[in-house]
Amino acid sequence: MKAHKNRPSKAGTLPAPEPASPSPGPTTPPLPSRREGWTLPQPYFNDPAIYQLDLERVWRRGWLFAGHTCEIPRSGDYFIVSVDTDSIIVARNRDGSLHAFHNVCRHRGSALCDAHAGHVSAFVCPYHQWSYRLDGSLAAWRGMHDSLRKADFGLHPVALHEVGGLIYINLAPSPTPFDAAEACLAPLLKPQGFHRAKVAASADYLVKANWKIVWENNRECYHCNVNHPQYIRANFDHYNSDDTTPEIRQRMAQAAARVEKRWKKAGLATHKATGMTVFPDARAGIWFSGNRTPLIEGWVSETMDGTRVAPLMGDYPDPDVGTLRLRSLPNFWNHSSCDHGVSTRLLPAGPQATAIKVWWLVDEKAVEGRDYVLDRLKPFWQLTSEQDWEICERQQRGINSSAYSPGPYSQHKEYNVEGFVRWYLDSLQLH
Numbered sequence: 001m002k003a004h005k006n007r008p009s010k011a012g013t014l015p016a017p018e019p020a021s022p023s024p025g026p027t028t029p030p031l032p033s034r035r036e037g038w039t040l041p042q043p044y045f046n047d048p049a050i051y052q053l054d055l056e057r058v059w060r061r062g063w064l065f066a067g068h069t070c071e072i073p074r075s076g077d078y079f080i081v082s083v084d085t086d087s088i089i090v091a092r093n094r095d096g097s098l099h100a101f102h103n104v105c106r107h108r109g110s111a112l113c114d115a116h117a118g119h120v121s122a123f124v125c126p127y128h129q130w131s132y133r134l135d136g137s138l139a140a141w142r143g144m145h146d147s148l149r150k151a152d153f154g155l156h157p158v159a160l161h162e163v164g165g166l167i168y169i170n171l172a173p174s175p176t177p178f179d180a181a182e183a184c185l186a187p188l189l190k191p192q193g194f195h196r197a198k199v200a201a202s203a204d205y206l207v208k209a210n211w212k213i214v215w216e217n218n219r220e221c222y223h224c225n226v227n228h229p230q231y232i233r234a235n236f237d238h239y240n241s242d243d244t245t246p247e248i249r250q251r252m253a254q255a256a257a258r259v260e261k262r263w264k265k266a267g268l269a270t271h272k273a274t275g276m277t278v279f280p281d282a283r284a285g286i287w288f289s290g291n292r293t294p295l296i297e298g299w300v301s302e303t304m305d306g307t308r309v310a311p312l313m314g315d316y317p318d319p320d321v322g323t324l325r326l327r328s329l330p331n332f333w334n335h336s337s338c339d340h341g342v343s344t345r346l347l348p349a350g351p352q353a354t355a356i357k358v359w360w361l362v363d364e365k366a367v368e369g370r371d372y373v374l375d376r377l378k379p380f381w382q383l384t385s386e387q388d389w390e391i392c393e394r395q396q397r398g399i400n401s402s403a404y405s406p407g408p409y410s411q412h413k414e415y416n417v418e419g420f421v422r423w424y425l426d427s428l429q430l431h
Contacts, residue, residue, distance in 0.1 A: 037418060040405040045210040045399045051351040054211075056429050058330050059083050062287065063344050065332030066090050069098070069165045070197050071117070076134060076322050079117040081169065082355070084348050086385065088169060089113060089123070093134040098162055100169045101136040101155035121156075126309035132309040142143060144152065164189025165197060166330075166343075182290045188290040192312075192336050195312020197361040200310075200340070201374055203382070204263065205356045207393035211330070211348050212355070212424060217388050217395075219416035220335060227391060231384050234299050234306060235323075239277045242412040255294035259322040263292060276416055278421045279327055286327040287423070293321055301337035302380050309405055310339040310362045329423060333345055335381065336361075340372075342381040352396055358385055 002075040021190070032041040043050055065082045067090060078091035080103060087103035089112070103111050105125040112123045112132070122139060123132040131140040136155035159170040161178040163185050168178065207214060217223070224231055224238040232238050236252050244252075279289045299306030308319055319338040326334040331346040341361040349355040358381065366372055398404060409418050 019404055030426045035332050038408050041406055042399055042404050046351050048061050048351050055084055059348055062330055063168045065165045066169045070193060076121055076216050091134050098160055100133050100158035100160040105130055106153040113420040165194025184288055185290055196362045196364050201357050202376055205389055207354045207356055207389045207392055209396035210352055211354045213392045213395050214346055214354050215420055216417045217392055219420050220414045222413040227387050228384055230380055231358045234295055234302050240412045241414045255297055259294040280419050290326040292322050292324055302335055306377050308339045309376040311361050311366050312338055340377060
């Protein structure tokens with residue numbers, strides 16, 4: 001990997017996205033046909049017109065993970081989420097409620113906030129000083145005439161939903177219901193205690209690969225044995241139906257039974273099959289899922305040696321709880337152990353670039369240097385993530401070649417990649 005690649009950006013700010021190409025006209029560009037069970041044709045990974053279609057059909061219609069409630073604990077705290085050219089402010093109001101709105105002044109369109117995150121008493125446009133309350137309503141507009149009503153010029157709102165300490169936003173004028181996702185995710189998130197957490201560390205990356213390449217990589221462990229030596233020491237899911245021995249099956253069953261006993265009463269499902277849990281299910285229209293997965297015997301946390309590195313989170317009475325795994329399309333996954341959680345968020349930054357943020361969360365009362373140290377908390381998922389970013393960039397370079405042609409997926413190991421591609425293509429067809 002080149003020295004300048006994949007390093008966290010300075011000052012905690014996301015790198016600026018690549019300029020977007022002009023939006024396509026009212027007609028949908030012709031989509032290249034794809035053979036079922038094979039990879040997508042080249043234009044899906046580098047064509048500006050298809051990237052614009054992705055923005056309109058996927059990113060501006062679906063529920064997007066924005067961040068964590070613990071990032072904005074006080075009234076006046078805010079952070080920015082950039083979805084290509086759309087900049088969204090997520091803020092906490094004086095009454096504690098959360099709000100999201102476009103970072104666009106209603107006067108002449110200036111961006112209100114330049115900083116990626118901060119604390120304010122009001123949002124004041126730096127151009128002509130129009131002032132907005134923390135809920136997005138217009139408070140003052142110096143020099144404007146009386147025939148206009150302030151109530152008509154609040155910031156353009158963005159739908160927001162909070163579940164278990166996670167914040168989701170939706171840019172669509174009429175968002176799809178969040179109810180099914182809430183029913184799935186809320187019970188899984190409750191014992192982890194993200195609503196009682198704090199951010200111990202975060203890292204921002206600009207990965208030079210299309211967002212779909214990043215998701216495809218996430219949806220299989222075909223590459224894990226060679227590329228993720230620390231990950232395979234802790235987890236069983238790199239074993240598949242074609243390479244799981246009777247001994248491994250017995251170890252998996254024993255590990256699952258150990259974890260399952262503790263969580264059966266809470267109604268939390270434990271993943272016990274070989275390979276990764278099935279997700280997404282394109283035919284059922286499922287864009288979210290979660291499960292609990294047992295770790296290899298002797299491991300209680302996804303750390304370099306499998307030991308705890310921070311106090312127990314949430315409602316966990318003991319450390320032997322496996323890992324909580326959450327995922328939602330198009331931009332979020334999370335692996336959480338008994339003592340910490342690691343969230344990953346994707347945002348589109350051009351046809352061949354993805355802005356990625358990774359957070360490490362611990363209990364809100366944990367003190368750095370006393371209860372945890374970053375040198376033990378971060379390496380497992382920092383290594384795994386950066387190994388993946390290098391893989392994705394290499395794949396993008398290969399796909400850009402004139403010699404690229406689609407190849408077949410492994411039915412043993414890449415069933416979830418096929419599921420993701422089906423979900424994606426179905427999303428493009430929605431009008």
